Amino acid sequence: MEFKKIEQFVLKEYSIDLSAYKSKQLLRRVESFMTRAGAKDEDEFILKLKTDSALSKKFLDHLTINVSEFFRNKDLFLELEGKIKEQLHPEKRTLKIWSAACSNGAEPYTLAIILDKLTPNKKHNILATDIDTTILEVAKRGIYKQSDVKNVDNELLNKYFQHKDDNYIIKDFIKERVTFKKHDLILDRYENDFDLIVCRNVVIYFTQEIKNQIYKKFFNAMKPGALLFVGATESIYNYKEFGFEKASTFIYRKPGGV
Ligand SMILES: C[S@@+](CC[C@H](N)C(=O)[O-])C[C@H]1O[C@@H](n2cnc3c(N)ncnc32)[C@H](O)[C@@H]1O
Structure with a gap:
């Protein structure tokens, strides 16, 4: 998978530098999201993200994984x-x-x-x-x-x-x-x-x-x-x-x- 294009898109669109994140784990997360979004490759996925703001927001949530709770541990x-x-x-x-x-x-x-x-x-x-x-x-x-x-x-x-x-x-x-x-x-x-x-x-x-x-x-x-x-x-x-x-x-x- 050509992850670079997605990295560049994410940096430009959400100002998140994915190169600092552990790549294997992240790749799995991006791939699973892409498959669920029904995109066959990076270009199609990026196009979908650009045209569908709800999907774009979901993708950002998926990347940032903001699970939390009071008194965690x-x-x-x-x-x-x-x-x-x-x-x-x-x-x-x-x-x-x-x-x-x-x-x-x-x-x-x-x-x-x-x-x-x-x-x-x-x-x-x-x-x-x-x-x-x-x-x-x-x-x-x-x-x-x-x-x-x-x-x-x-x-x-x-x-x-x-x-x-x-x-x-x-x-x-x-x-x-x-x-x-x-x-x-x-x-x-x-x-x-x-x-x-x-x-x-x-x-x-x-x-x-x-x-x-x-x-x-x-x-x-x-x-x-x-x-x-x-x-x-x-x-x-x-x-x-x-x-x-x-x-x-x-x-x-x-x-x-x-
Ligand atoms: C799993 S939550 C942790 C929440 C809380 N600290 C806890 O332990 O319950 C991870 C949070 O890190 C944020 N995050 C991810 N990358 C970040 C970055 N580069 N700088 C600041 N926050 C970041 C996400 O948006 C997400 O809300």
């Missing part, structure tokens, strides 16, 4: 809560937090809930970014299904969500604590001075080289003593190379005091 979030409390002292300071590749918002809102548990009514700064502007609109609406909130304890569900019909709507006082922005982890500049960066279930799609670049940039974007929380299959075996210390299997720390 709950035990790890509980562990993170402990580390935030012990090491970042949220009661004494206003924390700057980044949920990178935040998808539908379940992750940054989970962080806002954890912070509200630790320091009720205190406003920390939570930045939430994703490459996909469509999913960011979903995130800003903050309306979820039962399957998205299945890991949320009843007490938290009652406190932080409004239950209406089949939906769970995140309450405004939590919503207001998260700022959503479009950001590409590969191409865009990173902000600085974060106390906590949460980046989960996205780097698995990237080549090792791109992953290394991202971890270096995360390190530079963190304050001394800050934490990096990664996905449950994404422990960083070469963490020392970037200057991190291990705080737990999925949490890394930039040396120094906060």
Whole structure:
């Protein structure tokens, strides 16, 4: 399959650089979508994408795989809560937090809930970014299904969500604590001075080289003593190379005091 043409189209149309993604996995995803769209080759597929905006949007969703949920790997979030409390002292300071590749918002809102548990009514700064502007609109609406909130304890569900019909709507006082922005982890500049960066279930799609670049940039974007929380299959075996210390299997720390 002549993947180059599709790569060029995707870069031009959606500003996504597919050459940074693991090629075999991606090729399989593109091929399966193309077959389902009924296109016999790349040229026909690109023509279909150009003329059918609904298909184009579906293809973008398919490429970006924006699956998420509240308290994804709950035990790890509980562990993170402990580390935030012990090491970042949220009661004494206003924390700057980044949920990178935040998808539908379940992750940054989970962080806002954890912070509200630790320091009720205190406003920390939570930045939430994703490459996909469509999913960011979903995130800003903050309306979820039962399957998205299945890991949320009843007490938290009652406190932080409004239950209406089949939906769970995140309450405004939590919503207001998260700022959503479009950001590409590969191409865009990173902000600085974060106390906590949460980046989960996205780097698995990237080549090792791109992953290394991202971890270096995360390190530079963190304050001394800050934490990096990664996905449950994404422990960083070469963490020392970037200057991190291990705080737990999925949490890394930039040396120094906060
Ligand atoms: C599987 S979701 C992970 C969501 C959340 N972090 C979690 O763990 O539940 C992956 C997200 O990464 C986003 N993404 C893919 N490539 C990206 C890039 N280069 N920069 C920023 N976000 C990206 C996708 O749009 C998608 O929303």
